[in-house]
Amino acid sequence: MTRITARRHPLARYAVLLLALLLVGGAYTLISAQSSRPADAAIASGKVDDVAEGKSLFQAHCSSCHGLNAEGASTGPALVGVGAAAVDFQVSSGRMPATNPGAQAPRKPTAPWVTDETTKQLAAYVQSLGGGPTIPGKEQVDPALGDVAKGGELFRANCIQCHNWTGAGGALTKGKYAPNLNEASPTQIYEAMATGPQAMPVFNDSVVSPEAKRNMIAYVTTVRDQKDPGGFGLGRIGPVTEGLAAWLVGIVALALAAIWITAKKRQKS
């Protein structure tokens, strides 16, 4: 047997070990790429810590209503299967953690512990519990890439009955409401469609494709920033505020004008 006489670098064994690990791990990822086990994806992308962090955040801030393992409780539904998108939507818009029990949880300033990082971690944890819709990528929600006109047609078919033509919001039964869309980010709009928060129905990606969603996002973001060419928009909710303006501005002004035209200074006798 020929003896290897060349000297090895002291760290060589670790380099080999690392190389072997990478090879095995990469092969494993390739093989299991078809798997829809997001927890593995989290592990594979090196985000194992997010899930663990998320779990402790969950237990600190969410479990009192949603159960220690998100199995649900009397005050909050189960979150197994709602997906990272739902968590990102609810937490980033401040709706969760809910503070007041009411007809529905309103958008409000986020809790102090909520940052992009903690939201991501919480979302990763909930995603690991049972899958569900994932947070869309930046390109998926970029309004500049959407077709505004096509989005408008879809928006009018499926959304305005609750949210109104320009996303000004509307009433639902028993104190619930569809909120206005003025503050929703493109990501939040996507996530709301995909996850159906509270009373809102679900528009999953297979029947309303991601491209269709992007078109709708383009429409909403265009319309809500759009100039009102006719003047002050009066809330863009139509004849209710227009009628108020006609009476409170128009008739009042004309009544005052009539009083001025006919006013008499009392003649002292």
Place this chain on the structure above:
Amino acid sequence: MTVPKAIAGPSNFIDERIGAGNFMKRNLRKVFPDHWSFLLGEIALYSFIILLLTGTFLTFWFKPGMEHVIYNGPFDPLKGVVMSEAYASALEISFEVRGGLLMRQMHHWSALLFVAGMMVHMLRVFFTGAYRKPRELNWLIGVGLLTLALAAGLTGYSLPDDLLSGAGLRITQGVAISLPLVGTYISFFLFGGEYPGEDVIARFYSLHILLIPGILLALISAHMVLMWVQKHTQMPGKGRNNHNVVGAPFYPAFMLKAGAYFMFTFAVVAGLATFFQINPIWAFGPYTPADISAGSQPDFYMGFLEGALRLMPSWEINLFGTAEAGTLPLSVIIPALVPMGIVMTGLALYPFLEQWITGDRREHHIADRPRNNPHRTSIGMAAITFYGVLWLLGANDELAANFHISLNMTTYIGRVMVFAGPVLAYMITYRICLGLQRSDAAVLSHGVESGVIKRLAHGEFIEVHTPPDEDIEAHMRGKESIPEIPAAEDADGIPPKGMRGPIGKLRAKMSQTYGGEKIPLDEGHGHGDEHPAIGEGDDDRSLTH
């Protein structure tokens, strides 16, 4: 000075051909009484003229077709969208014609002011009793004008065929089709077949620009002529009685004041159209019967019908079971016909009802102050409350969404208020009117507080009262006692003709309640005996009795 040639020439020309001089002689100095509330009808009149002017502009570009076109104009969010020709032409007017959006908005704002002006004018006429003889005819013409204006508005705002007005069109069709026996016929004839068909926008167009304005113009002219011939009523005051008119002459004063008010109305319409957006059809999208938006409401003057439809509980009767006839959708028929029927019929019949109750067949040219006819005023306020509750509930979804009230709760509250509100309003208004009458009586008999405190010799402080000014006193003394029909039975125990039987007894009761003088103006006693001389203790300090 002499008449300048430029005016004398044409005047002569006309006089030689139609004898205009006679007309001028009678009418140049025709006297018009002056009160700010008398100008409210002019809001409607001038709005109508503005509607004609702006409307004509719009007809030069609007195309009332329902054929589908693919939008190719400059408004990007609708590029490539399939829409009707009518909607596309309305977009063209808004974005591709200079002044187009301004004219569209002026047209719509002045339509709102047209109806609102009619409403305030009608209320003024009602509360001052100016509908009484000889003006019943003019009042009826007014009710007709108001109804036609609603129709003009409905046909007008449906023309752009957008998603908001289309929802209203669907409701109109649903109401039409619900009518017993004739519903399907009316719907098929109006829409040229099944809903929405291809014809209704063009048919609404001819109604809106030809038929309805034509009738409106004729009725408005009749309304003006009658007012001219009968002369305007006047408020009670110094030197005014039922046989004269006191005020300013038509030429030059009234003419100019009216012209100025025309300019004001025009300026208000232009100002609204410049700074307040109305009917942004590009945001609504083209009409399709498959879609609808939250917060869909008709223009304000239809609001009370909308509210009635929302308040009505579920109710449908099938008179003949499963046979193909006999379905009465009462949850549509009742709200669509009953409130409108009550309001319009009540308005139209009121002058005659009042005559029937009071037996008053005299001519009336002095306006009543509302407080001096407390039942009439209370009936008016009850009617306003009824109308107002329905109008408010027509926007209950916006109220629920914006003020965070439960939607269902607004409906329940509305169902109660539509009955309780008018009753409450009646009672409260009646007491207020009586209170105001007492206050008038007090001013006449005890004078006005002058604000000067005087100390009497024995140390008492009093406030000096002065008599009211002459014209105010005359204004108050213009109060007329409301006639009552004598209902006393004669020696044989038979009531007078027309007061017999159950209807007659009802009439007698109503006459007694409505008429008479509830609070006499003069207290009917001299002041000498009631108010002893200085120094004696007097405990009668109240001004009201």
Place this chain on the structure above:
Amino acid sequence: MTDNGHEIEQPDDRVPKRVIGTPDSGASMLEASQPQVDDGDVPGVYLPDEAKANKAEKIVALCFTITFVAAIAFIVNYVVFQVGDINSTAVSNVALGAPLTVALLGLAVGIVVWVRQIMPKYNLVQERHAMVSDPETREYVEETFLRGAKESGIPKRPLLRRTLLLASAPLGLLPIVLLRDLDNAKMPASKFQQELRHTVWGRKTKEGKPLKLVVEGTGQPIRAADFNSPGGILSVVPEGYEHDLNALAKAVLILIKFRPEEIKSGTNLNWTHDGIVAYSKICTHVGCPAALYEQTTHHILCPCHQSTFDAADGAKVIFGPAARPLPQLPIGVDDQGFLIAKGDFAVPVGPSFWERGDAEAKVRSTGGHA
């Protein structure tokens, strides 16, 4: 409140002339000053103070000049400011509307100041005459009327009279008769109500296949396996009829995905597929699309008059004015898994009409589900 308990005093100089209701007179530029006594020529006409009138004339002149400038500005702006997109339209609207408003206001204010401060105050009196004409006139008219009637011969000639009435009756009806073809339908009017009983869902495609359910707005058919999120809804139209408004007015659907255990007895299970239920979207009240859906309560809400339907229980009415449930459409899947209609609705959709009859009871009595 205190009362002097004495006769009303005549005011002395210390007592300001205060009257009810009018505010204290301020020295406002826009108020007329003390009017002079009538100018002798015309009673009831009180001329204003000449100096004040001259000052007022300057104000009026200013107002009219503003109108002049504003009108010119309108014309200039019309030429300068183009339209063509939403932003330039916004600019143009103000550029034209503001000068117009100012011009009209200038005229209005100018004329009012002119009338109030330059023209006299009037207190003219004109007599009214009773509206009714005097008895002699009435008698004359009555006599003339009767004489003319006699001359026309109508009172004495019943044949003439009656045939005149006979002639005018159908003539008056002609305009109404001419409107008969307004319906364009070329069918007897009694058949109108038959049209309302059917929707296009009862038809087949050119190849004889049942119609697919397609997404409104994209026209894509729907795989049942794709529409698998409980709580999902879609607005659905028949394939081939995406832009046919007449068809849509009766055929548009609201498609809802339930977990199978959520569906209650009012829903016809045979007409569902794997928890997917299709209801008519046309509200049974007056026909608006009943399109709002609350996932948590399974309520369908119509935005027009707030009729509320329980989608889990056959869309029966639970609040609001609608009197009948939303009709359910029988759906299934074809061999490729796309959702199709298995037939038309069992009852007429949309608002009720006289000839509808209790269609739901009829269906139930023949063993159906409604």
